[in-house]
Amino acid sequence: MEKNIIRQFDPKTPITTNLMGSQKDLDYFKWAKELDIVSWDNYPSLDTPASYTAMQHDLMYGLKEQPFLLMEQTPNQQNWQTYNALKRPGEMRMLSYQALAHGANSVLFFQLKQSRNGAEKFHSAIMPYTGSTDNRIFREIAQLGNEVASLPTQLLQTKITAKIAIIFDWSSYWGLENCIGPTVKLDYVQNFYHYYDALYQLGIPVTIISIDADFSQYDYVIASNLYVIETAFSEQIKAYVQQGGHFITNFLSAVSDTADNFIIGGRPGYLQDLLGITIDESDALPPDKQVILTTTDHQILNAHTICDLIQPTTALTLAQYSGAIFYHGNAAITQNNFGYGFAYYIGTELSSTDIMTFLQQIGLSTANYNPDVEIMTRSDSTVDYHFVINTTDRSQTINNPYADQIDILSQQIIPRTYELPPFEVLIFRTSH
């Protein structure tokens, strides 16, 4: 409605609004259809993991599968957090390049000049309320501005692709967190993040998609806590696996239809044949209690929050509950051969580390990857731009995949083994 009013007077200027990452209130996949370009505000805390910020960028990119605008970030500390830490030297620059690496086509700040009064007067700005430019923050922003101005404009036309997709679904987010039982500890974004983080730690890029996406371009499609399931999706995902795709889902998925009625026939709803399992009971664990899982390749994992008691019909068991619990021996993780593909079910909440172990068990892994140095690629039809980012405040030794090529920022040749200073960034251009 607002857009229509604007368009009566201005037919051309791109329309957007500040989105807020994985917030709960609004289905951004729906809203993004109304926007000409996605934009969002990135306000990590001192203790926000780099992979969590990366996930938020990827979600914003995924809304339209197109580059977005970084509309706001803070040059230094916020004022509205509980304890507002200063950004360390280089940290704001690193966060800016991380945004570009994940698809941002801008680096904008809140705010140009700090106010003298009001609720946000302790919020940092490009310039303090004194107007001074002789300070650390202004110098860091001036340097960044000069660097960004010298980047090739070709970068604005590049896109990001991946062979693994993770579904983010606001209907399931709402359904999961509003259900009364079996536990109050159901956090859609946190569980989603565990899967994202596992792939991030393995150095495997992902695209975040909606349930309406075309799955055929992905080797793997992951859906965490897909609580609400539509029949259209279930048909699509079955066709995808039938033709050789891999589908991974987990506890409290395929529970309800879009009116939040339990799906007739029991859990996991329309996916029973795809996953080759049924589930009658789900135990809820208090936060201080874990159940041990043992995998068929002799790994030990820890089950949290929910333990589905899976009854395999056609599925193989990849892990089972063990230890002093009445359902020891019961299947906890399963794999089902369906057509030319495979469908996996993880009946419990796992940590990022345990999901990495699972992913390696089913063949997804990378060798010698240092997860503290993020590597992302933006491409057009002819060239790739590779961002190599030390996300930490410590030096990191890297095994440079773009050895002996020129870093666009420093204009220097970077060898294979290289000591990347704290928060430092390299950008390489390669042809394909």
Place this chain on the structure above:
Amino acid sequence: MEKNIIRQFDPKTPITTNLMGSQKDLDYFKWAKELDIVSWDNYPSLDTPASYTAMQHDLMYGLKEQPFLLMEQTPNQQNWQTYNALKRPGEMRMLSYQALAHGANSVLFFQLKQSRNGAEKFHSAIMPYTGSTDNRIFREIAQLGNEVASLPTQLLQTKITAKIAIIFDWSSYWGLENCIGPTVKLDYVQNFYHYYDALYQLGIPVTIISIDADFSQYDYVIASNLYVIETAFSEQIKAYVQQGGHFITNFLSAVSDTADNFIIGGRPGYLQDLLGITIDESDALPPDKQVILTTTDHQILNAHTICDLIQPTTALTLAQYSGAIFYHGNAAITQNNFGYGFAYYIGTELSSTDIMTFLQQIGLSTANYNPDVEIMTRSDSTVDYHFVINTTDRSQTINNPYADQIDILSQQIIPRTYELPPFEVLIFRTSH
């Protein structure tokens, strides 16, 4: 009023309503007078002690001193707790027999069939929303139904008797928990439970009564936190002790009259002569602080929450405060000889274990009792039904008091030393 309306149209059908155990809002002794039969809903959590559930049953029995209906329990997990654990195999059956052992004449469930929607859709049921009967829970209920159907109907006419009574008094419950000072940590039911639990751990059955009961049939009458005291009660309890009874009460008892005015003459109100003490001061301890008590038979106890500084007038001191506190040496527990009986006062909050020590000091004890195996008896004029219940998920070795007799459920002869499986139940019938 509701009952009168029903009785205009139906003169015969017994009238009841779902009560809720030791809830605070309503005086169930008063309400029970309006009911033809007491019924209640039993929803223990994973960590509810067996003795706490037993106490709730005994309170419901005590309302009319008659068998009651178990109106609701859940076949498996609830949905409205913080973390809703599954019931372990045999646990629902054990809880059902525990209800029967404490006077239930029915075992009913919420709910026959799980709903597909609404606030309680994650609540378990006899059948899941799929209608399936091929699952653990349905099988356990079907087995229980067959067993209960084969129990002798004579059991419905039996009653439960005990030589020890504990007074539950809603006026005191309200008075104690609404008083402002001397500490916010005043929990009527918890303190009551400590006395109940001490007797439970000793294997001594009790009847829970109101202040209006006939005390003459009991060897001991216990009143915990009898904050509000009526003159009628005080005369009755004095007559009871005069004639040889034993009365035990504790801190913040006999404080106020029924208008919640402090009783003229000081604490403990109308019971000063019966107890042979006065009390001028009561210290309040933070939860992390305890004061040591030493008893005259050289036991060490821990005082919590409130420490009454008792001044004995005619009473003997059974325990005194000790350690680094200014009132060390002051009486903490007293015994007063009154007529042919004794009146005891415990001026502080004690744990169940410390109350057991006190009860043993005054002569109440049982030898070799395993508190994890509950033994309860229901009787009519000719026979006794003895329930022997392993309330735990571990095997328990029992010293069977009904050695070499037939267990009604298994139709097998059970020897004296017997390994009772997890959650297993035996029922013996003896004549008298």
Place this chain on the structure above:
Amino acid sequence: MEKNIIRQFDPKTPITTNLMGSQKDLDYFKWAKELDIVSWDNYPSLDTPASYTAMQHDLMYGLKEQPFLLMEQTPNQQNWQTYNALKRPGEMRMLSYQALAHGANSVLFFQLKQSRNGAEKFHSAIMPYTGSTDNRIFREIAQLGNEVASLPTQLLQTKITAKIAIIFDWSSYWGLENCIGPTVKLDYVQNFYHYYDALYQLGIPVTIISIDADFSQYDYVIASNLYVIETAFSEQIKAYVQQGGHFITNFLSAVSDTADNFIIGGRPGYLQDLLGITIDESDALPPDKQVILTTTDHQILNAHTICDLIQPTTALTLAQYSGAIFYHGNAAITQNNFGYGFAYYIGTELSSTDIMTFLQQIGLSTANYNPDVEIMTRSDSTVDYHFVINTTDRSQTINNPYADQIDILSQQIIPRTYELPPFEVLIFRTSH
């Protein structure tokens, strides 16, 4: 307004009202102008430090720099605290003399007789609701009454003087605690107390003053968290230092004008030239994180809550941040020579102990002082009354500064080395 109405009918009776120490709602320096005499209610808890109670008395004295009335204290336990401990034998008497030592001209109690009903019926009184006088509390009060009656009336005319003043400023109290950022953990009274307590532990008496006081009589003026600063004050404090005074202030001082606008020119507002520093950035630390400070005389202190990154212009650095933090080496505590005096800035929150170290670094210290024994002096033009008070429930060995003089209370000569019993009090009179 109320005072004017009373004065129409009663031109003479002194007018007062019960003040409440360092409460937040009202600026007591303003209200005290309307009172003929200050009075207040002193209700320490079991765990209130003696120095905190002393601070409250000194604040009440400072409102008019005149003796005040102790309007209320409780003879024994309160009822409205979470856990209301009994006062130990001698504790009420000690607290009464502590009030007198800090300028009280009365010792009054809430309440004469305990009520039988109502919200405060569990609050102690001179007499319990029974009216009994045969109890510990009444006896302690009767003894105290006899002692106080025999004290010389000359004491009523005495005043308290000190060479160190601490500014208490309600505008800054409100401004600091209402600002949004840089941390939620901003507690004006707690930070003020750290400075008071450091001086108390060193045995150095202080006067608590408003920003409008005459500073010239003090060797040192301390202003903690002087968030709001008026130009009049800044001119006055500069003149004071110019002429040889010492001024100490700390983080988040001189931030805003009286309309809570940041002061043009940056922090610390109008005091940049006096302090010889500017501040561009302030880090906020979570409660579990500290930054180490090293002083120029090789002491180690711990920085809490806020770390100002001080840029000295003319100031010397007395301490700098160190350890694994990006601003290690940056000034944290500074000293500026201004005219004939010195101005100090402490850019972080320090514990009382660390402030003691700082005060000793700048030359303020006392030898062999036992902080558990409070020594306070009230004087008129000819004599001094010295109160020596063991504020603890343990005996304390004192190095009596009034050796071989007569204690007014016991009428005994007290030697230099003396074992002062728990909560015991000595009063010496000397001429000058």
